[in-house]
Amino acid sequence: MSPTFKKLDPLLHSELRLAIMSLLEETEEADFVYIKEVTGATSGNLSVQIDKLAEAGYIQIEKGFSGKKPRTVCRITPEGKAAFERYFDALKSYFLHK
Amino acid sequence: MSPTFKKLDPLLHSELRLAIMSLLEETEEADFVYIKEVTGATSGNLSVQIDKLAEAGYIQIEKGFSGKKPRTVCRITPEGKAAFERYFDALKSYFLHK
DNA sequence: AAAATTTGGTTTATAAAATAAACTACTTTA
DNA sequence: TAAAGTAGTTTATTTTATAAACCAAATTTT
Numbered sequence: 001m002s003p004t005f006k007k008l009d010p011l012l013h014s015e016l017r018l019a020i021m022s023l024l025e026e027t028e029e030a031d032f033v034y035i036k037e038v039t040g041a042t043s044g045n046l047s048v049q050i051d052k053l054a055e056a057g058y059i060q061i062e063k064g065f066s067g068k069k070p071r072t073v074c075r076i077t078p079e080g081k082a083a084f085e086r087y088f089d090a091l092k093s094y095f096l097h098k
Numbered sequence: 099m100s101p102t103f104k105k106l107d108p109l110l111h112s113e114l115r116l117a118i119m120s121l122l123e124e125t126e127e128a129d130f131v132y133i134k135e136v137t138g139a140t141s142g143n144l145s146v147q148i149d150k151l152a153e154a155g156y157i158q159i160e161k162g163f164s165g166k167k168p169r170t171v172c173r174i175t176p177e178g179k180a181a182f183e184r185y186f187d188a189l190k191s192y193f194l195h196k
Numbered sequence: 197a198a199a200a201t202t203t204g205g206t207t208t209a210t211a212a213a214a215t216a217a218a219c220t221a222c223t224t225t226a
Numbered sequence: 227t228a229a230a231g232t233a234g235t236t237t238a239t240t241t242t243a244t245a246a247a248c249c250a251a252a253t254t255t256t
Contacts, residue, residue, distance in 0.1 A: 044245065051206095
C-alpha cells in the first residue's frame with residue numbers, strides 16, 4: 001500500500017497552540033504570564049490562541065486574581081489530552097521510517 | 099529548566115508540504131499525479147506547494163513528457179532531507195514525555 | 197498626590213497562508 | 227469533430243497567524 005497520511009487536527013497544527021498544549025499536558029496548569037514566558041509569544045497572540053483552544057474544549061480558562069493582580073490560569077481538559085494524543089499519532093504517519 | 103520549544107520550519111509546518119516531503123524522502127522521486135493521489139490534494143494546491151518547496155531548494159521539479167502527456171517529476175534534495183530531519187528533531191521538543 | 201510606568205491582558209488591523217474555483221493546453225475517445 | 231479527460235497553472239477567496247494599538251488597574255517615581 002501507498003503511504004497514507006493521517007489528517008492533522010488544524011487546531012493543534014499551529015506552532016504556538018501546540019506549544020501551549022504540550023506545556024499544559026506536562027504541567028496540568030499554567031498561568032498566562034508563565035505560558036507567555038515559556039513560549040515567547042506576544043500577549044495578543046497568546047490571548048487569541050488560548051481562546052481558540054478553550055472554545056474547542058481542549059483547555060479551560062479561569063480568570064481570577066493573585067492578590068490584586070488579574071491572573072489567568074489555563075488547564076488542559078481530558079478532551080484536550082485525547083486530541084493531543086491523536087495529533088501525535090497522526091504525526092507518526094509522516095515519519096514512519098524514523 | 100522550563101521546557102523550551104524549538105522553532106518549526108514554517109515551510110515544513112504545513113500538512114500538505116509535510117506529506118509531500120515525507121513521501122519524497124521515502125521514494126526519492128514521485129510524479130505530480132502520484133503525489134496528488136497519495137496526498138489527496140487538489141491540483142491547484144499541489145502545484146502551489148511544490149513550487150514553494152522548490153523555491154526553498156527542498157525539492158527539484160523536472161517537467162518532461164511521458165509519451166505525449168506532460169509529466170512533472172519531483173525529487174527531494176540533500177537540503178530538503180536536512181530540513182526534514184531538523185523539522186523532525188524540533189518536533190520532538192513538543193513531545194518530550196512521549 | 198499627581199504623573200509616569202508596569203502588569204495583565206483584549207481588541208482590531210495587517211500580513212501571510214491555505215484552499216478552492218476558474219482557466220489553459222493538449223490528448224483521447226465516441 | 228465534438229465531448230470528455232489529463233495534467234497542470236493562475237487567480238480569487240477564505241482562513242489563519244501575527245503584530246500593533248489600546249485599556250484598566252496597580253505600582254512606582256518625583
